[in-house]
Amino acid sequence: xxxxxxxxxxYKKKSVHHLFCSKRCCAIHKKSTTWExxxxxxxxxxxxxxxxxxxxxxxxLFNKQKGLCALSGVELTKIVGHxxxxxxxxxxxxxxxxxxxxxxxxxxxxxxxxxxxxxxxxELRWWCQRIVDHGGT
Numbered sequence: 001x002x003x004x005x006x007x008x009x010x011y012k013k014k015s016v017h018h019l020f021c022s023k024r025c026c027a028i029h030k031k032s033t034t035w036e037x038x039x040x041x042x043x044x045x046x047x048x049x050x051x052x053x054x055x056x057x058x059x060x061l062f063n064k065q066k067g068l069c070a071l072s073g074v075e076l077t078k079i080v081g082h083x084x085x086x087x088x089x090x091x092x093x094x095x096x097x098x099x100x101x102x103x104x105x106x107x108x109x110x111x112x113x114x115x116x117x118x119x120x121x122x123e124l125r126w127w128c129q130r131i132v133d134h135g136g137t
Contacts, residue, residue: 002019006025006081039055041080043055052099052100052101052102062107069107070092072112074112076089085110087110089110090113093105094106115127
């Protein structure tokens with residue numbers, strides 16, 4: 001029996017072209033293999049009105065940022081099907097509460113965007129400095 005290309009589970013092949021054990025694994029594999037597929041999922045599956053953004057715009061933004069988080073400089077990833085991945089690309093609004101629109105978005109690591117919440121960049125830096133200064137004690 002062949003193994004699923006995504007999860008390695010053995011499955012009964014229905015045709016020569018059948019490479020996945022399920023439609024879900026096929027979709028996960030498709031999203032994770034290209035940035036276009038990943039950005040398409042981000043635009044479709046998250047809250048907020050993102051209708052002003054396009055896959056093409058996000059790919060250009062990704063290239064402009066050289067594949068790095070705009071705030072931390074960490075290399076962005078597109079790992080799907082494994083829960084919350086801290087380094088996965090996330091669409092962050094530069095002006096908190098502003099529109100998801102060209103000129104007001106950047107790509108950040110999911111953890112950075114989550115921590116930032118609705119804070120400004122200045123407020124985020126202030127909190128980060130407090131954490132560093134406190135030293136975790």
